Amino acid sequence: MxxxxxxxxxxxxxxxxxxxxxxxxxxxxxxxxxxxxxxxxxxxxxxxxxxxxxxxxxxxxxxxxxxxxxxxxxxxxxxxxxxxxxxxxxxxxxxxxxxxxxxxxxxxxxxxxxxxxxxxxxxxSKEELMRLFEASGYFHYDISPVPGTSVKDISIELVREYYMQYNMFDLYEESESSIQRILINADILRETDQGVQCTVGGLLVFGKSPVNKLPQSGISFAHFNGEDITEELIDKKQVNGRLNDIAEQIMTILKNNMLTGSVIKGAKREEVEDYPILVLREAVVNALVHRNYSITGSKIRVLMYADRIEFHSPGRLPNTVNVEKMKVGISYARNPFLVKYMENMRYIDQLGRGIPMILKSMMSKGAREPELEETGEEFVLTIYKP
The missing domain is CATH 3.30.950.30 (Schlafen, AAA domain)
Incomplete structure (x- = not known):
């Protein structure tokens, strides 16, 4: 200097x-x-x-x-x-x-x-220190216990369906104590001084009502009639539930709020959407899987404007990841439990291809390059309309 x-x-x-x-x-x-x-x-x-x-x-x-x-x-x-x-x-x-x-x-x-x-x-503070450890990779919040929970907050039927899907075993053939041990070994439950409790990831993937114990989970959606947050509000939704249910619901909301044009190809009329569905799905799932769930009082926000959609995910980028590394496919699993289970359920592929795919897809449509930005304690992905 x-x-x-x-x-x-x-x-x-x-x-x-x-x-x-x-x-x-x-x-x-x-x-x-x-x-x-x-x-x-x-x-x-x-x-x-x-x-x-x-x-x-x-x-x-x-x-x-x-x-x-x-x-x-x-x-x-x-x-x-x-x-x-x-x-x-x-x-x-x-x-x-x-x-x-x-x-x-x-x-x-x-x-x-x-x-x-x-x-x-x-x-x-304790919460801030926890986030520092999480950012370093020493600690993963998604396998930490949620106070005031128990195995009763988990849908055993959903866990059973998950294991049956992979031809592993039928939970209903196991004893109650054996089921509990299986769920502990799978990081769905955690043994604590206060008894056996659900993990954050366990609730988010298999919980009966995750938002009751994790009010920061879910997505807030808003659609504005213009290019600024002060414009008239067209639609507003609060989406809660398990991660896969949230992903499906918010995709339906996005589709319903998109203008759909059409083109004539031969004798057929084909619909043309403002944004590729694959891109929106990737952005939604990335936000759900990679947000920092230790930040309370703040949900994921999806804001739709006339010219763009913004995906606001609570939490700064983890470890040594930065925007430039993300653009070339380098990623870090802040929530390895969520990554593992959502990958098994075919929502992600864990190859770091999400952001490069979004960039390539939108630019191939002639759109402005999507923006990736850290602002305060949020990571924001902005996708522009072609």
Whole structure:
């Protein structure tokens, strides 16, 4: 970063990606700031600048070594920042550029996990810490137990049909205790200190009424008469149920809300839909299977406009996946239980072909290239009408 860029950064003030610190900051406090940025999207800490943006400067000639030691000894796993010292009109400042962490969650030497919220840091809550572990691949929320549930919340008939489909065995020939053991081994149930409970994935795939215990499940649909969310609302639906049922219901809703034209081929008239059904199905199933179900109070949203359809899926991209990797078919299973069962039920193929297929199909129709974007705690796929 050059002097002009640094000055603009200082003039813009502190933000979710920029923090000012004076030289007297304690090593433990600096470690906390570094950990918080590493657990988020990275950022820049400028030492030698007051909270109000006044350049005070530094006197420590070995500050780079001091910072590196803090990142090595006070941050776990070790953080590897880029440190730069700049002379700002006779006053030196130190810029610490911290990359987005690839080995989350990070914590300090005294075993505290910090996250960045706006212009401040704070200790991560239980739910936030869970999401950090999930993003790292150490933990999968879809096989975690759901409090207040039991085997009674699972449709044994649906589980039986699933196993019968693959000629494995008939659950009804098993004893009650044997059925429970089978469901535990299949990650549909989980043994806990509070007894045997349903897993998140078990409820989503085989539950009698998943939304009762997982209100964040399901899809909210809205169709607007224009290109903006402030336009007149044409249709609005809340779709709940098991994942496969939700997928089928939302596809019916999308079809009913699409304008269908026609072309004459020979002696026959063939219907032409605004969006290829295969593309819409892939987008819907991807959202259902890959959303972050640990985020409560937020459903998947499908928003239909005159010129596009947006699929809003709660949760940032997991692990090291980014938009560019998705475009070439690189994926990561945030919810391996859901992926396994939905693949077995022929809803997905687990080959990472979904996004490349959507891009290729829509562009071959002459449509604008679909957009993939992370916005806050959501991943948004936007498909434009040809």
């Amino acid at each position: 050059n002097i002009d860029e640094c000055m603009r950064l200082i003039q813009n003030g502190e933000s979710s990606h920029v923090e000012f610190k004076e030289e007297g900051i304690k090593p433990t406090e600096l470690a906390e700031e570094i950990v918080a940025f590493s657990n988020a999207d990275g950022g820049t800490i400028i030492i030698g600048v007051s909270d109000k943006g006044e350049i005070i400067g530094i006197t420590n000639r070995r500050i780079e070594e001091w910072i590196i030691n803090i990142c090595r000894d006070g941050c776990i796993p070790q953080v590897h920042p880029h440190v730069q010292v700049l002379d700002m009109s006779g006053k030196e400042i130190a810029l610490i550029s911290i990359p987005k962490g690839l080995n989350k969650p990070y914590y300090t030497g005294n075993h505290k996990y910090y996250i960045r919220v706006g212009t401040t840091k704070r200790i991560a």
